[in-house]
Amino acid sequence: MDTTAAFTGLRCTGCGERVVGDQGDEAEVGASDGESSGSVVVSGRCPDCDAPLDADYDYxxxxxxxxxxxxxxRPRDGVWAVDALLPFPAETAVSVAEGATPLVLAPRLTDELGVAGVLVKDEGRNPTGTVLDRGFSVAVTAANAADATDVAVAEPGDGGQSMGSYAGRAGMRPHSFTPSRSTFLNKAMTNVHGGEMRVVGGRYPDAVEALADGWMDDWTDLMPFTTPYRHEGQKSLAWEVAAGTDWDLPDALVVPTGTGEVLYGVWKGFRELAEVGLVEVGELPRLYAAQPDGCAPIATAWERSLDVPEPWGPPDTICGELEVPDPPGGSLALDALAESEGGAVAVDDEDALEAAVVAGHHEGLEVSVNAGIAFAGAWELADEGAFDGDETVVLVNREAGVKTADLLRSHLMGQGV
Known part of the structure; x- marks a missing residue:
């Protein structure tokens, strides 16, 4: 498998040991002295402590x-513009020009939050309309390099469509287990991209269970924090924020959070900029996780000072993409919040709907209800005194508004519009 020069392999986020192994083989814990077998684990967790794995580099x-x-x-390169900080070289990338999304100034939101500036990182402009495209580009690249033929996930909706796009480009067969409450758009486009989709009655945990029950030996698992490469792709969002602000880093980012994939990946991206000496540690922004209050395991764990989120049950939110009762990256997300000196907030679905509509009406942005959680979360944080008025705040619009157009329209109809 062709890897970049500085990539030294995978390390366990729990016990810190180096993990080596070939695709299809059980991962083994290797020596922690920097030696590597040259092989790369495409999916799997630490065989000793079951913690997620993380890509390591010679910083x-x-x-x-x-x-x-x-x-x-560089819009053409997107996520792969700085492949030296990724495991695989750009010439091997399975890419559909994801990333390089704009930072949009939001003057109305700036005034409403009472801060120096609000910028929206508009991830809805990715190829399949979701921030998850960043991660699937890297994860499918890893699977492709290992000659995988079939890839599989259980996802609330966006992930099935995104994986289908990249797997189709690489000539793989994508298998997606999707809860019945997922949007019609995601289901339809998963099929359009050639995905074999199994619609599962119930919610996201039911889809995860169905994936486990229907697992085939020749499938490669691309679930978040089972493959170490999805959150690795999210690092590029941090790099783009740094470059897009001319390296005058924002004070805070508010990130809609479900599995923890995006939040942890973004924090790793900022942290690595400090590791290679391009910014000072003290300049790194505070990260805030925003979750719906009907399914807020990470926000609740933060409030209770827990190291690991407790499983949430039963979930009750219209924000299907964020309805992850037992987030696989929950502990890593909490670590990111603590290290960045940020925090977490849980907001009502109605507030998320209203925030998404306000963003569309006054800022010209197409924001889904799942992304509206970040906008509403920023308002809540402002009310709680998290901002003193001098900050630049970045809100992550995790997906295009069309993903939840029916919910947004119903909200407006309820207001007589």
Whole structure:
């Protein structure tokens, strides 16, 4: 498997040991002295402690080779613009020009939050309309390099469509287990991309259970934090924020959070910019996780000072993409909040709907209800005194408004519009 020069392999986020192994083989814990077998685990968790795995790099070597100019926005390259900080070289990438999404100034929201500036990182402009495209590009690249023929996930909706797009481009067969409450758009486009979709009655946990029951030996698992590469792709969002603000990093990011994939990946991206000497640790932004109050395991764990979120049950929110009762990256997300000196907030579905409508009406942005959680969360944080008025705040619009157009329209109809 062709990997980049500074990539040294995978390390367990729990016990810290290096993990080596070939695709299709059980991962083994190797020596932690930096030695690598040259093989790469495409999916799996630590065989000793079952914690997620994380890509590791020789940051000293990268510090000598990277400068800020390397991160200048290049729409054609997107996520792969700085492949030195990814496991695989850009020439091997399975890519549909994901990433390089705009940072949009939101003057109305700036005034309403009473801060120096609000910028929206508009991930709805990715190829399948979701921030998850960043992660699937890297994860499918890993699977492709390992000659995988079939890839599989259970996802609330966006992930099935996204994986289908990248797997189809790579000539793989995608298998998606999708809850029946997923949107028609996601289901339809999963099929359009050639995905074998199994619609499962119930909610996301039911889809996860169905995946486990229907698992085939020749499938490669691309679930978040089972493959170490989905959150690795999310690092690129942090790089783009840094370059897009001319390296005057924002003070805070508010991230809609479900599995923890995006939140943890973004924090790793910022942290690595400090590791290679391009920014100071003290300059890194605070991260805030925003969740619906009908399914807020990470926000509740933060409030209770827990190290690991307790499973949420039963969930009750219209924000299907964020309805993850037992987030696989929950502990890593909490670590990111603590390390960034940020926090978490849970908001009502109605507030998320209203925030998404306000963003569309006054800022011209197409924001889904799942992304509206971040906008409503920022209002809640402002009310709680999290901002002192001098900050620049970035809101992550995790998906296009069309994903939940029926919910947004129903909200308006309820207001007599």
């Amino acid at each position: 000293d070597a990268l510090a000598a080779d990277l400068d800020r100019a390397a991160f200048a926005p």
